[in-house]
Each structure stands twice: as C-alpha cells, then as structure tokens.
Amino acid sequence: MSAVKVYVPRETTSVSVGADAVAVAIARAAKQAGASIQIVRNGSWGACWLEPLVEVDVDGTRIAYGNVAAADIPDLFAAGLLAGGDHEKRLGPINEVPYLISQDRWTFWRCGLIEALSLEDFLLHQGFKALQKAWEMGPDAVIDAVTASGLRGRGGAGFPTGIKWRTVADAAGPQKYIACNADEGDSGTFSDRMLMEGDPFGLLEALAIAGFAVGADKAYIYLRSEYPLTHTILARAIETAREAGWLGSDIQGSGFDFDVELHLGAGSYVCGEETAMLESLEGKKGIVRYKPPLPAHEGLFGKPTVVNNVVTLASVPNIVNLGGERYAGMGVNRSKGTLAFQLAGNIRRGGLVEKSFGVTLRELIDEYGGGTASGRPVKAVQVGGPLGAYLPESQLDTPLDYEAFAAIGAMIGHGGIVVFDDTVDMAGQARFAMEFCAIESCGKCTPCRIGSTRGVEIIDRMIKGEEREANYDLLVELCDTMEAASLCAMGGMTPYPVRSVLKHFAEDFASGGDET
Amino acid sequence: MLVQILQAIVQAHGWVSEDTIRQLAQALNLSRADVHGVVEYYHDFRTAQPGRNIVKICQAEACQAMGSRELTQHAHAAVDAGTTIEPVYCLGNCACAPAVMVNGKTIGRVDAARFDALVADLRGAEK
Numbered sequence A: 001m002s003a004v005k006v007y008v009p010r011e012t013t014s015v016s017v018g019a020d021a022v023a024v025a026i027a028r029a030a031k032q033a034g035a036s037i038q039i040v041r042n043g044s045w046g047a048c049w050l051e052p053l054v055e056v057d058v059d060g061t062r063i064a065y066g067n068v069a070a071a072d073i074p075d076l077f078a079a080g081l082l083a084g085g086d087h088e089k090r091l092g093p094i095n096e097v098p099y100l101i102s103q104d105r106w107t108f109w110r111c112g113l114i115e116a117l118s119l120e121d122f123l124l125h126q127g128f129k130a131l132q133k134a135w136e137m138g139p140d141a142v143i144d145a146v147t148a149s150g151l152r153g154r155g156g157a158g159f160p161t162g163i164k165w166r167t168v169a170d171a172a173g174p175q176k177y178i179a180c181n182a183d184e185g186d187s188g189t190f191s192d193r194m195l196m197e198g199d200p201f202g203l204l205e206a207l208a209i210a211g212f213a214v215g216a217d218k219a220y221i222y223l224r225s226e227y228p229l230t231h232t233i234l235a236r237a238i239e240t241a242r243e244a245g246w247l248g249s250d251i252q253g254s255g256f257d258f259d260v261e262l263h264l265g266a267g268s269y270v271c272g273e274e275t276a277m278l279e280s281l282e283g284k285k286g287i288v289r290y291k292p293p294l295p296a297h298e299g300l301f302g303k304p305t306v307v308n309n310v311v312t313l314a315s316v317p318n319i320v321n322l323g324g325e326r327y328a329g330m331g332v333n334r335s336k337g338t339l340a341f342q343l344a345g346n347i348r349r350g351g352l353v354e355k356s357f358g359v360t361l362r363e364l365i366d367e368y369g370g371g372t373a374s375g376r377p378v379k380a381v382q383v384g385g386p387l388g389a390y391l392p393e394s395q396l397d398t399p400l401d402y403e404a405f406a407a408i409g410a411m412i413g414h415g416g417i418v419v420f421d422d423t424v425d426m427a428g429q430a431r432f433a434m435e436f437c438a439i440e441s442c443g444k445c446t447p448c449r450i451g452s453t454r455g456v457e458i459i460d461r462m463i464k465g466e467e468r469e470a471n472y473d474l475l476v477e478l479c480d481t482m483e484a485a486s487l488c489a490m491g492g493m494t495p496y497p498v499r500s501v502l503k504h505f506a507e508d509f510a511s512g513g514d515e516t
Numbered sequence B: 001m002l003v004q005i006l007q008a009i010v011q012a013h014g015w016v017s018e019d020t021i022r023q024l025a026q027a028l029n030l031s032r033a034d035v036h037g038v039v040e041y042y043h044d045f046r047t048a049q050p051g052r053n054i055v056k057i058c059q060a061e062a063c064q065a066m067g068s069r070e071l072t073q074h075a076h077a078a079v080d081a082g083t084t085i086e087p088v089y090c091l092g093n094c095a096c097a098p099a100v101m102v103n104g105k106t107i108g109r110v111d112a113a114r115f116d117a118l119v120a121d122l123r124g125a126e127k
C-alpha cells in the first residue's frame, strides 16, 4: 500500500494556531501505529475559522477535519483518521464544505489544493501553462486579454490593469521593470499573504507573464517584514523555479529572460504607496513622490515600471488561459471579475472568500461569516483598511462594487472587511484613524503630518465633552483640508473613517461629558 | 542598499546603535544625518536595545475588534523587564485575532490566558 497523504497547511494563520505541532503529532502517531503516511504542506483554503484544517486522502477524496489540535491526534487516530474515520471534528470531503464550494475561485483556485512548494504539483495543476500560452499569443494579445477582462488593481486604487500594462509596453527604452506590491499594509487583509504562501509559483508565473507582456526582464517583489513565513516560502519557490529553468535566462528554451528579486520592507505603512515603495526598493526612506512622472514612465531607478498588487497579478494567468471575456462575464458594472474578500475582526467564521463583485456585505458577513464571534449585534464594519469608512448596519446591503462604494463615501480597497460588535466605542475608532495617520505619515505634506496630530487632539477634546460644537466644526474643517491638500491617500483618505463616524455614530461622542 | 544593511544589523543585533550609524555613514560615504533619517523612518529599525524577548502585539482594527487594547494592558503587567513589548499594525492574521508575534513567530487567537501561557513558555525556555 502506498503512503496515505495527510495535508497540514504551512501558512501563517494555520501555523499561528498550531498547525506545525499538529503535523509533528501526526507524524509521531503514524510512526507508533506503523502506518505509512506522507505529510503534505499545502496552503490554506481560506477557511481560517477551521484552522488548523487537516485533510486525509482516502482513495482520491480528501476528507477534512477542522480545528484540529495536537492534543486531538491520539483520539483522531483511534477514530481511524487515516481512513477518513468518523469523529466530531470530521467535516466530510473538502469539496463539499459549504463555505468553499459556493465561492468563485478564479485567482485562489490552487490555494489549499496543491503542495505549496512542490513545483511538480504546480505543473500538474496547470502550472506555467498560461506563460507558455502567452508566448504563443505574443505580448500585444496578452495585454488585449487583460484589457478585455476589465481587471482593475486590487491594491486599493482600482486602476485598470490593461491600460497600465499598455503604457509601460509603449514606453521608450530597453530596460523596464515589474514591481510587485506585496506590502499588504491594510489592517484586516491577508489575501496577498495567502496567495504567496499557498501558490507561490502561481505568483512567479504571473510576474513572468507581466514581464513578457510589457518587455521587462526583471521583477522585484516588495514584501512586508511582518510576514516572515511568507518570506521563507517565496524565497524557496524562487530558488526552485530558478534551478528548474523557469526563471533566469532563456526560460525553457523560449528565448525569454526573466528573473525575480525578493525585497523586504521595514515596517512602514506608506511604503505600500507605489512611489514610496519604489523609493524603498532603491534603499531610501519611503517618501511619496510627486506624480507625474507616473511609475509607468519613470518608475524604479527611473525606468518604466508596472506596479501591481499580488492579487491583481495572480488573477492574470487564468485570464490568459480562459480568456478576458470569461473574467469580464463575472461581476457587475465596472467591477468585473472576482475579489478575494477577507472577513476579519469580530466574526464567527473569518477567512478568505473569493466571490464575484456584486455580492453584498450582508451576504458575506451573515452567510459566510455567520455573524459576530461574540454573538452580539454588528455595530460597524470597516471596509478597505485603515483609510476605509465605517459602515453602519443600515448600509450592509450595499453591493460590493467600486462605484457603489464610492457613492457612499466608502471604498473596497484591498477587500478587507472588519466587523465590530455593539461594544465598540466609535469615537475611539475615529481617534485611532487620526493616530495611525500621525504614526505612519511620511511627513511630506503638512495637512497629513501635522493635521493628523491635531485631529487626535480635537477628538480627545470632543470625547471629554469640551466645546463639542466648535470642535466638531474644527474637525470637519480639518478633514476638508487633509482631503484637499494631501499628496497621497494616507492624508487624503484618513478623513473617510473619521467622517463616517461623525455621520453614522455621532452618539458615541456624546457619552464623555456635558455640553459646554 | 542602506535599508538592506540595516535590516541585517537589526536581525543580528536587535537594534541600531549610534556607533553603528557612525560606522555605516563612514563606510557608505553618506552623512550621519542621511543614515539617521533612514533609521528613524522605518519602524523596524530600533534605536534602543530591546530585551531578550520581543513581543509585538497587533494594534490594528481587526485585533481591536477582538480586544487587543485590553490584551495589551494585560501584557504590560504580565511580562518581566527582559521582555520588550512593541506595537505592530497588522500581522495578516486578522481572521484569528488578536494576533501577537513572539520572537518572530505569529500566534493567533490570543486571549489573556493564552498570553500568560506564552510568557510561561518564554520563561521555561530560558531555564
């Protein structure tokens, strides 16, 4: 009999709740039982609430067990884990878990499915097929497919990817670069990380396609330092791909040269802003640059550069494989395709849910998320990271669509959805928005650098109940100034969460003291 | 270049001293102010020697929603002088909040009891 495959994710969230210890315990128990097993370290399927999630391959069907602890292993072995035996932690076949089967997995389809660091497994699952197809199509047709897909940047700004690629392809000069934004600074987001940990070769393939399309022979990945496990996995994948001739010169005899360099950030939120990231990649302080010139014209080391988010890029291989029209057929209005939403904070079933645009927040939070973890009512939901608005219960039926969100003064950003129950003090959240801006401001513009500190002071006075009306007006005025006179969205959008609190949760300012 | 060198220094020694800044400026032919500027800009580049253990507690919104403010208060009272507690803004573990990072390892679903167990593990490892 061949060895039984047992899948235990090696991914930050699963490891953060004990997956490594589970893998060790399984190996030990199998040895004791004289059973022959092969432990496969896959990525996460994204059902974080079920981590550590273990699967056992029983005659080709992967039987899942959720919330497995190392201490459960003896009991699970007694229940016949290796034959898919019954147990209270048994969830059934992974491809029948409701949380997963109702998703539209376009970008994350390999995540969880394959052994993350096995090039062989990657190749068995369409790996590098899109790159080979791109070579046949030629650069122009690849860019046309991306344009036809309607894909927009998933890093936050939602800029059409095809237009960006075309601009760089048309730019003059022999040296061009791809800069992959893996800074993932937005709180409540982890989709870049999951993709890189679960399908690292998939990202490398996407980078190579981008390079081929625009005429770049080098990509830099700018990875935040808060993701050490991601760094280990990506670095290993790059090495493996290089050894196998999928990176380097004359890839697989195609005549195409392409390589990838991995860079670490050093703990700065603003370094996720594309021009600050380029400065940081050049070894400098991450100060935001004036635009123009656009990075597409003068980017890294002054050369034309495509800056794209991890998830944007990782959506491309399937667009090449299946056609841009297929992707554009999903979603609504000008929000085409899918987004990997991330359910976080006070939520019972937190995790990554890849769905077509148009789904509502309520569907995501109730049907996938199962409501709050505390069981209390939802009071506020912050969408799109620290610069995103807080939405009240009454706005949860807003469809996830870039323009629909913009219309209510909110943004989808990188797709992070952070749920708060009714114990949250929203005045404190408004204060934090200003405080975070003060901590992270790159310092280039006064409204952001000084204004944010002033904002904290004003909110403190409001919380104390001092001259509430005058301070309210002052805060609104400050928000106007920050929005109008900041160079980037750090200062320019910090007012969004603040204003949303003033608009929807004003009563939370009223509790601190008497009106004077 | 400078950023990567500083990263290596912080990884090896935990912090960047005034002395190191002077040496770096000399070696790289930069002004001390230039090196200072970069060191001060990035949160990772500590300018004070940390304790034997470094515990980062996520202060960002998803963790706030699950009680990271209370956890942080608890943590300051729970650790000894040899442990440095630092804020961090998101560890990408937001679906299993609150999240902390202990000596470079991310840990999820950390309540006060779990935190105390982590501290006990650190003490145990030192004995």
Ligand SMILES: Cc1cc2nc3c(=O)[nH]c(=O)nc-3n(C[C@H](O)[C@H](O)[C@H](O)COP(=O)(O)O)c2cc1C
Binding pocket: A152, A153, A154, A155, A156, A157, A158, A159, A181, A182, A183, A184, A185, A186, A269, A270, A271, A272, A273, A274, A275, A307, A308, A309, A310, A312, A313, A488, A489, A490
């Ligand atoms: C303060 C600030 C922080 C940002 N952080 C990130 C980030 O962490 N990751 C990211 O992909 N984009 C981030 N962005 C957006 C980038 O500037 C840029 O729009 C994006 O990387 C472009 O790639 P895309 O078109 O694929 O989204 C940030 C923007 C600002 C203003």
Ligand code: SF4
Binding pocket: A270, A288, A440, A441, A442, A443, A444, A445, A446, A448, A449, A486, A487, A488, A489, A490, A491, A492
């Ligand atoms: S808005 Fe803030 S972060 Fe952005 S460039 Fe100005 S000072 Fe820097």
Ligand code: FES
Binding pocket: A187, A188, A189, B058, B059, B060, B061, B062, B063, B064, B089, B090, B091, B092, B093, B094, B097, B098, B099
């Ligand atoms: S907000 Fe704390 S880990 Fe993301």
